[in-house]
Amino acid sequence: MKGTLTERQKFILALVVREYVETAEPVSSGRLVEQYRLDFSSATVRNEMAVLTEHAYLQQPYTSAGRIPTREGYRFFVQQLMGPAELPTHVQQMIRHQFYQARHDVDDWLSLSASVLANQTQGASLVTALHIDKAKLNHLALLATRGRQVLLVYVLEGGEVRQQTLVLDEQIPQRRLSAVADAINRQGEAKDVPSLRLMMEEAEDEVERQVLSMILAEIEDSETISTGTIYRDGLTNVLSEPEFADPAVAQKTLRLFEDRSVLDDLLSKTIFERDSNGVQVIIGGEGNWEELQNCSVILARYGTETHAMGAVGVIGPMRMSYSRSVSAVRFVSDLMSELLAESISS
C-alpha cells in the first residue's frame, strides 16, 4: 500500500492531470465521472483521490475543493503515465517544410526552432547557438571596416562562425591585413589551441600577434562557459496563462527571461549532461531553481556527436501539456541534429 498504486489509482491520477491541464481549475470527483463517463461512482473516485492525496501526488487548495496535481504528481505522470507521444504527422511535415524553406543558414534554423516551439507548445521557447567542444581554427579573414577598426571573422572546425572587432594601434590597409590572414591560414586546417599559441609566440608581425591572441582568448573563454546568443520566442504565450494573472508573479517570471544568468545555467546544464541523451523535464524548479517555482522546463540537446551542439527548450507553467511539449521539443531537436548532420556530410 505504501509504495505502489493500483492501476485504477494511476488511471485517475492521469485523468486529474489531463483535466487540470485543460481547465486550470481544481478537479472534483463528480466532474471526472461526468466528463469521462467512468463506470464507477464519484464516491469511489473520492476514495481513490484520498489515497493519491496521501501519497502526495494530489493536493487540495483548501478543505473541500477539488484536487490539483502536486509537483510529484506531475513527475509521476511524466515518467510513468504519459507514454511516448509524437507530434501529429501533418504538423511534423509542416515544420519540416518550414525548415527546408529557410535558407540553409544555422542562424535561421535557430530562430525558426524558437518560433516553432513557441507555437507548438504555447509556451516560451529557448534555443542556444552551437557550442563546440574542442574548438579548432580552420580559416580566418580580416576586413578593414572603419578607421582603425578591423573585423575578424573566423571559422571553427564544425562550421561555427565567430566574429569580433579589433581596434588596432594604427590604421592598416586592407592589403596588409589580407597578407596577415593569409599567413595564418597557410598553416593548414584544424589548428588547435596549443599550436595557435605557438604561432602567436613566434609571430614577428605585430598585427598577427594581436589577431592570434584575441582568437585564443575567445576560444578558451567559450570552452568553459556556453556563450553565444540565446534565441527566445513566445513570451506572451506563457504570460496569458491564468497562473500569471497576478502581475507580481508575471514580473518575476519575466525577469527570469530577461536575465541571462539563469537561462545560461539551465541550458548549459543540458549541454554538458552527457548521460541523458533524450529529453529532460524539470518540473516546478526541481533541483535548485527557486526562480522557477511554478514553471516547468523541457530541454533537449541537439547536434552531432562529434561536432557542434546546443540546446532547445520550452518554459511554461507547471500546468502544461507535457506530452505535447516533450514531443515538440524532441522533434525539433532531432530535426536540428538531422539537418546539421546532413549539411556536414553532403
Added chain:
Amino acid sequence: MKGTLTERQKFILALVVREYVETAEPVSSGRLVEQYRLDFSSATVRNEMAVLTEHAYLQQPYTSAGRIPTREGYRFFVQQLMGPAELPTHVQQMIRHQFYQARHDVDDWLSLSASVLANQTQGASLVTALHIDKAKLNHLALLATRGRQVLLVYVLEGGEVRQQTLVLDEQIPQRRLSAVADAINRQGEAKDVPSLRLMMEEAEDEVERQVLSMILAEIEDSETISTGTIYRDGLTNVLSEPEFADPAVAQKTLRLFEDRSVLDDLLSKTIFERDSNGVQVIIGGEGNWEELQNCSVILARYGTETHAMGAVGVIGPMRMSYSRSVSAVRFVSDLMSELLAESISS
C-alpha cells in the same frame, strides 16, 4: 481666456504633472498645497484646476476625485513647461565611462545603449542597428564553413558589416573561394549598385556570379526597409508600473514588443524623418498608433550626416518622467553619434 493660460495656471499644471508622475495617483488640490507649500489656498488651486480641466489639460477619473493630466496636458507640459533638462553630470560621466570600456565594437555600443536607457529611464528601450543610405561595397571575404555552405562577409562603405550564408551547388575548396573574393576586391573600393551589376553580368565564373547576385539582392532590399537587429532592454521596468497591473493591458503591451512590425514602423519613422533633428516625443500613441494607447515613446536618431545612422528610443507609460527620459535619450544618441564620428575620423 480661451487660448491662453495665466502663469499660475501653467505653474499648477506643471505641478500636477510632476506630482502625478511621482505618485501615480490623482492629484488633489489639498495635496498640492501641502506638498509644495503654495502661498495660496486649496480653494484657489481648485478654481485654477477647474479652468485647466475646461481646457482639457486635466481630467477627473470620476466626479470629486483628484485630477490627472490628459494627453494634451502632457503634450503642453513637454513642449512649453518642461525646459531643457540634462542628465546629472556624474551620470553622464558614468555612462561615458561604460562606453569607453566596451570594446570598440558597434554591436556592443548598441546593446550598451539599450541597457543604459532602460536603467536611466526605468522604461523599456529600443535601439536599431545602423542603416546606410546608399550602400557601396568596400570589401568582401568568402569562408568555407561546412559542406557546400559558404559564409559571405562583406563590408560596406561607412563600416557596416553584413554576413550571409550561401549554399553552393558543389563543394568548393577554400583556395578557390579566396581567389574569387580577391577577384572582386581587386576592382577597387566603394563599388556601387550599377557597377556591381555590371560585374555580375560580365562574370565568367559561376561562383563569382552567385556571390555578386546575393550581395545585390541584399543591398537593394536594405535600401527600402530598415532591416537589422533591434536591441531591447528593460521590459520588466515598464511592466512593474501600476498602469500595467491589469494583466490584459500588460499582455497587449508586451505583444507590441515581441512583434517587430510596430517597432519597425516606429523606428523607421524617426530614421527617415529628416527635419526633426532633435528628440521626438510621441505621447499616448498620438498619430495613428492605437497600440500605444497608454504609452509614450521618446525617440532620437544617431549617426553622422554622411554615413550610417539608426535610432534609439524609450517606451514607458504615458505617466513617465519626460524630462529625465528626453535628456537620457538625447544624451545617448549624441554620445553614439560622437563615438561613431570619432571612430571614422581617427
Added chain:
DNA sequence: GTTAGCACTCTCACTTGGAGAGTGCTAAAA
C-alpha cells in the same frame, strides 16, 4: 481676487449572508 465653510458625491475597504460546490464519513448494498 481669494478663502473659509459646508453640503454633496463617489470610491474603497469591510462585513454580512446566502448559494453552491465538493468533500469525508457512515452505513447499507453488492
Added chain:
DNA sequence: TTTTAGCACTCTCCAAGTGAGAGTGCTAAC
C-alpha cells in the same frame, strides 16, 4: 471486501449593504 448512496459539514465566491474618508463645487464672507 468493495462499492455506493446519503448527508452533514466546510469553505469559497458573489452580491448587497454600510460607513469612513477624501475631494470637490458652490456660496458667502473677507
